Amino acid sequence: MWTRLAPAPFEPGGGMPPGAVPVRWEIAEDERFGIILRSGTTTADHRHGYAVHIEVGGLRPGRHYFYRFLVDGIASPVGRTRTAPLIMPDRLRAVFASCQHYEAGYFSAHLHIAADDPDLVLFLGDYIYETDPTDAGIRIHRNPQPTDLDGYRLRYATYKLDPLLQAAHRSAPWIVIPDDHEVADNYGADRDGHGTDPATFLRRRAAAYQAWYEHMPVRASAQPSGSVARLYRSIEWGGLARFQLLDDRQYRDPPVCQPKDRLTNIPHWLRPDCAARRDTGRSMLGHTQEEWLDGQLAQSPARWNILAQQTLLLPYCRYAPGTAPERPDLFNLDTWSGYPAARDRIVRRWRDTRTSNPVILSGDVHAFIAADHADPDDPRRIIASEFVGGSVTSPNHDQRLAEAAGQEPGFRFVDGSAHGYGQLELTPDRCTITYRAVTDVRAPNSGVRDLARFVIENGRTGLQQV
Structure with missing residues (x-):
C-alpha cells in the first residue's frame, strides 16, 4: 500500500515541515471500516519525499480489502486492493497500459480502467514524460525538464494530481515497471543517448529512480541505492499465472551500428544493420537478469x-x-531489435523448457499490436504471442508501422491511430485480450469502445482474432 503526504505538491518538500510525521494505516473488509482487520503506525519523512510504503501480511488469500491512511485525524481517500489466491482461481481480470504523456491528452483511459473493476493493473512504463513543457498539447507540464530529485518530484506531482489517474490507483492493486521516460528518452545503462558524461547521467538516473520509488506502490526491495535499483521480479497468481516483470534499461549493452557519417533527418536510435547488432554476446537484460529469467521459465508451475x-x-x-529505396533498412536499436540474439534466447528458452502458454505484454510504441513469435530455428512453429496495449495518450509518430508490419512475419494486428489500454482475462482454458480505445484523448470524459479481441487456447500456440 502506498501514499505520499504533499498538501502543497508544487512547493519544496510538498509543503510538509522538516522532520518525520507519524502516519496510521488501516485495513478492513468493508469500505466503511466497520471492522478494522490490520492497522499500524509508520513515519513519513523528508528523506523519502514523505512517501509511505506498507507491506502487510496475515491477510486471507484471494480477497478484496480496503485501506486508508490517517494523519492528525485526517483520513486519506479509501483504496481497494486484493490478495493473490493460493490455489488456481476460475479467472483473473487485469488491464495493461503504458505511455501517458500528460501534455498529449487527458487520462480518460483511467476512467474506464477503474470502471472495468480489474483484479490487477499492470503499467508497463512511461508513467511520466520528462520532456520540457510545450504549448502544443492539451495541457502543460508544470516544471522544466527534470534532472534532479526535486525536479522529478514536481513532475510526478503533476501526474499524481490527475483525478482520473487517482481513481484508477484506488480501484485495484498496481504492478508497475519503468521504461525510459521515467528517466530520459531512450536511455540505456549509463548512457542517455545524447553524449552526456556517464557519471553526470548516473546522478540523474539516481534522482529519477528515487522519485519513481517514492511515487509507486512497490515493495521495499525496489528502493534504489544510488543509481542502482532491483526492479525485475515475479508475481504469482494461484497457479493460474506467473508474471515475469523485466527491466530492459538498467543493464543493457551499449548501442551499436553507429555510422561515422551522421544520418540526416533520422532519429539517433534508428540505424542501418551491422554485424555487431547480431553479436550473440549482446544482452538487453544483463547476465544476472537473464539467468534469473531462465530459472523463472524453467521452474514455473503456472x-x-x-x-x-x-x-x-x-x-x-x-x-x-x-518501401523507401532512397534509405537503407533501419532498425530501432532502442528496442529488442537492437538485441536480436538476446530476444532469440528467450524464445528458445520457452521452447526448450516447454514453458506453459508464454504470452508477452509490451508497451513503448504507442500502438495496438498483436503478433506471434516464431521459433528462431523453425519459422513455421509458433512459440508465443505478444500484445501491445496502445498508449494512454502518447501519439504514434511511426507513420510506416502499419505498412512495414504488413510486410514482416509475426504481425497479426496493428492500429497506431487509437489510444487506450488492453484487457487481459485468464481462465485455466484460455487467454483473452481485448483492446479498448478511447474516443477522444482531448476529452477528460471520453467514451470507450472495443477495438479488437484475441484469444489463445490453453496448450495451443498462436493467437486468433475473434
Missing part, C-alpha cells in the same frame, strides 16, 4: 506465463524492404 516488459519484442525493421 498455467499462463506472462512476460511483462517495456519494448516491442517482435523483430521489426522500421523501413521495410521496398
